[in-house]
Amino acid sequence: MTELRDLYQAVILDHNNNPRNYGKLTSANRHAEGVNPLCGDQVNVFFSLDDAWVKEVGFEGRGCAICMASASIMTETVKHLSIEQADQYVTAFCSLAGGEKSEVTEGLDLSTLKVLAGVKAYPARIKCATLAWHTAHSALSKGGARVTTET
Amino acid sequence: MNAPRASAQGAFSPLDVEAVRRDFPALHQQVNDRPLVYLDSGASSQKPDQVIEALNNYERHDHSNVHRGVHTLSQRATEAYEASRTKVQQFINAGSVKEVVFTRGTTEAINLVAQSYGRANLRSDDEVLITEMEHHANIVPWQLLCEQTGAKLKVVPFDDTGVLEMSRLKDQLTEKTRIVAVTHVSNALGTVNPVGQIIQLAHDAGAVVLVDGAQAIPHGPVDVTALECDFYTFSGHKVYGPTGIGVLYGREFLLEAMPPWQGGGDMIKTVSFDETTYNDLPYKFEAGTPHIAGAIGLGAAVDYVAALGPDRIAVHEHQLINYATERANAEKDMQIFGQAPDKAGILSFVLDGIHPHDIGTILDHEGVAIRTGHHCAMPVMTHYGVSATARASFGPYNTIDEIDVLFRAMEKVREMFRQ
Numbered sequence: 001m002t003e004l005r006d007l008y009q010a011v012i013l014d015h016n017n018n019p020r021n022y023g024k025l026t027s028a029n030r031h032a033e034g035v036n037p038l039c040g041d042q043v044n045v046f047f048s049l050d051d052a053w054v055k056e057v058g059f060e061g062r063g064c065a066i067c068m069a070s071a072s073i074m075t076e077t078v079k080h081l082s083i084e085q086a087d088q089y090v091t092a093f094c095s096l097a098g099g100e101k102s103e104v105t106e107g108l109d110l111s112t113l114k115v116l117a118g119v120k121a122y123p124a125r126i127k128c129a130t131l132a133w134h135t136a137h138s139a140l141s142k143g144g145a146r147v148t149t150e151t
Numbered sequence: 152m153n154a155p156r157a158s159a160q161g162a163f164s165p166l167d168v169e170a171v172r173r174d175f176p177a178l179h180q181q182v183n184d185r186p187l188v189y190l191d192s193g194a195s196s197q198k199p200d201q202v203i204e205a206l207n208n209y210e211r212h213d214h215s216n217v218h219r220g221v222h223t224l225s226q227r228a229t230e231a232y233e234a235s236r237t238k239v240q241q242f243i244n245a246g247s248v249k250e251v252v253f254t255r256g257t258t259e260a261i262n263l264v265a266q267s268y269g270r271a272n273l274r275s276d277d278e279v280l281i282t283e284m285e286h287h288a289n290i291v292p293w294q295l296l297c298e299q300t301g302a303k304l305k306v307v308p309f310d311d312t313g314v315l316e317m318s319r320l321k322d323q324l325t326e327k328t329r330i331v332a333v334t335h336v337s338n339a340l341g342t343v344n345p346v347g348q349i350i351q352l353a354h355d356a357g358a359v360v361l362v363d364g365a366q367a368i369p370h371g372p373v374d375v376t377a378l379e380c381d382f383y384t385f386s387g388h389k390v391y392g393p394t395g396i397g398v399l400y401g402r403e404f405l406l407e408a409m410p411p412w413q414g415g416g417d418m419i420k421t422v423s424f425d426e427t428t429y430n431d432l433p434y435k436f437e438a439g440t441p442h443i444a445g446a447i448g449l450g451a452a453v454d455y456v457a458a459l460g461p462d463r464i465a466v467h468e469h470q471l472i473n474y475a476t477e478r479a480n481a482e483k484d485m486q487i488f489g490q491a492p493d494k495a496g497i498l499s500f501v502l503d504g505i506h507p508h509d510i511g512t513i514l515d516h517e518g519v520a521i522r523t524g525h526h527c528a529m530p531v532m533t534h535y536g537v538s539a540t541a542r543a544s545f546g547p548y549n550t551i552d553e554i555d556v557l558f559r560a561m562e563k564v565r566e567m568f569r570q
Binding site for chain 2: 003004005007008013038039040041042062063064065066067068122124125128
């Protein structure tokens with residue numbers, strides 16, 4: 001159980017039970033949908049962008065605890081950042097979840113994201129953790145192409 | 152599939168389960184430092200030594216191409232391949248080996264019928280009738296066919312207990328219905344459908360019937376002649392055989408009249424640039440070098456199941472599902488999907504507020520293997536308004552004790568989530 005608790009940390013369960021920034025953002029000017037067709041997980045990410053900045057962010061969707069907690073943590077992380085910084089966090093997080101070394105971590109505070117690092121021991125679940133982040137990247141950069149974990 | 156119901160606890164299994172378990176080497180291992188409890192046979196079953204040995208023996212000694220060479224190995228391979236066809240024919244009680252076509256699996260068998268029989272016989276405004284509980288493999292091939300021919304796809308619903316609504320089926324079966332495609336046993340709900348009755352109704356309406364037997368063949372006796380079905384399909388890897396091999400049973404006069412689906416070697420008699428004549432059944436539908444080892448492994452698998460006795464397997468699995476259902480009904484936070492009176496060994500469920508993937512990961516930590524997700528039956532998930540369920544599915548090697556382990560492991564799930 002101790003190892004499992006590395007995956008299901010109290011912080012993750014808290015975000016799963018009380019997701020932050022949950023709900024459709026009425027002021028959104030960017031939106032993307034992400035799906036994992038293998039398991040049916042689905043996340044919608046909304047951004048209200050002002051010039052180069054993330055003014056507001058919201059998400060809704062359904063999925064496992066890892067997927068929902070990761071989406072919630074993503075919104076807290078990127079809120080009020082510049083689009084460029086937000087994208088750097090996306091890259092850094094996906095590397096972290098995949099157990100890879102990130103190239104750009106300078107100036108980023110990854111301490112909150114590390115609660116999700118336990119997922120790297122569960123290869124089948126890495127996609128659960130990264131879905132919301134890939135979806136955020138799509139909304140920020142491509143203006144909302146549908147994201148799928150399967151290509 | 153109408154095995155007598157046995158009371159769950161204290162019932163004596165008609166199988167010597169310990170002896171069965173000894174035949175399956177993969178069962179005897181530790182997963183995450185705990186004895187493996189394999190409850191995912193619905194996705195893919197494990198293989199007995201008899202199948203593994205047949206594959207090994209073929210690959211080590213007899214491999215060559217079939218139906219081609221005059222040399223000894225080619226003859227051995229051909230004999231073993233065709234002997235497997237005879238085993239399958241006898242196992243499902245088909246009238247002739249000509250009616251047994253080897254395919255890659257159930258999916259390919261259904262696509263073959265849709266593209267060959269379907270495209271040759273369906274016109275615009277004809278109808279294909281399927282059910283709401285089908286696996287995607289028995290939905291999408293018909294959608295493709297309908298796009299190609301202009302035919303319409305109609306869907307018979309099931310009620311909330313997972314029972315097919317037969318009155319709706321009767322209403323939807325009309326003179327326009329050309330094909331009825333129905334699963335024998337639902338992979339997501341465990342429901343055993345009254346396919347004999349459906350076949351009679353469809354025939355009275357002038358339609359042919361394809362039965363998806365992927366979940367039925369491993370778990371009880373199937374007699375295609377008694378059923379009078381037109382097409383019956385199943386996969387090797389769910390009946391303790393290899394992946395990549397499956398069977399299409401088709402009535403001879405139907406297969407005879409159908410155009411080939413794929414072209415290539417082995418499915419022809421003569422080829423010239425002016426005219427090609429097609430081979431006899433069943434080779435007309437087996438283009439290219441087949442999965443010879445797979446067919447031989449499947450032959451060994453049906454021998455194994457026949458020796459255990461499909462009736463005895465059905466009784467054993469009923470004992471398991473009845474016991475698992477009793478235990479699940481006693482859990483206040485557990486919801487079961489599929490409570491049909493006639494049900495195979497499949498328990499599909501959710502725990503309140505805990506996503507099935509999280510259940511799957513935590514159970515795996517306890518050595519218990521189950522399937523989580525939509526089970527390639529998204530319309531079933533939509534029916535119940537869920538995106539996924541957890542599913543435990545049983546085989547002849549599973550025990551009442553293993554179900555107890557499953558429920559103990561479920562306590563761990565609750566501990567993890569409900570502090």
